[in-house]
Amino acid sequence: MKKVFIEGPISSAFIGDSIAKHQSKTSIGAHNIFLGQVRADEIEGKSVAAIEYSCYEELANEKLHEIREEAFQKFDLICMHIYHSLGTIKTGEVCFFVFVSAKRRKEVYSATEWIVNQVKERTPIFGKEIFEDQSHQWKVNS
Numbered sequence: 001m002k003k004v005f006i007e008g009p010i011s012s013a014f015i016g017d018s019i020a021k022h023q024s025k026t027s028i029g030a031h032n033i034f035l036g037q038v039r040a041d042e043i044e045g046k047s048v049a050a051i052e053y054s055c056y057e058e059l060a061n062e063k064l065h066e067i068r069e070e071a072f073q074k075f076d077l078i079c080m081h082i083y084h085s086l087g088t089i090k091t092g093e094v095c096f097f098v099f100v101s102a103k104r105r106k107e108v109y110s111a112t113e114w115i116v117n118q119v120k121e122r123t124p125i126f127g128k129e130i131f132e133d134q135s136h137q138w139k140v141n142s
Contacts, residue, residue, distance in 0.1 A: 004064050005057060005086050009093035010035075018081065018099055028078050028101045032108035034116050036096030038089050046131040050090045051139060055125040067118045075111040077102050082115065084125055 006014075015035070022028060041048045064082055071080055079101040089095040098115050100108045119125075127139035 002081070004061060004082050004084055005055070006083055007087050009085055009089050009095065010083055010097045015094070015097060022079065022101060025078065025101070027103060029103045030105035030108045031099065031101045032112040034096070034098040034112050035094050037094050038091045040091040041129070043129070043137070046133060046135065048091060048129045049132045050088050050130045051095065052088045052128040052130055053084070053086050053095060053125060055086065055123070060123050060125055063123045064119070067115060067122065070118070071111055071115050074114065075102070076107050077111055080111070080115070082119060088130070
């Protein structure tokens, strides 16, 4: 099983390395990347400073494995990677990285959108929005 969860934010170096590792796979003609970044939402006059992500890792990995298997059945993919942060991620930092590769571009666009939506809908990953005044609330996915 591939490692999905990363403690802390997903760095641009990690994203760059992921792209570089695929240059040897010469059957790939297209990549698509989705990056989820923590927004400084304003809720009832308070600004979000960070989101603290947690999950039931065993169950989350099971759901992500199902999504991965379905994605390979549904789309003509060569590679597919999902990474999600755990712990406290500050506004402006990347917390979710989906990287999809195929022979042709049409496939990667459809697959990326489908995968991102499935992860959001089916995976038990929880975000606690932490406000600048240190108060918090549980995030609702939108």
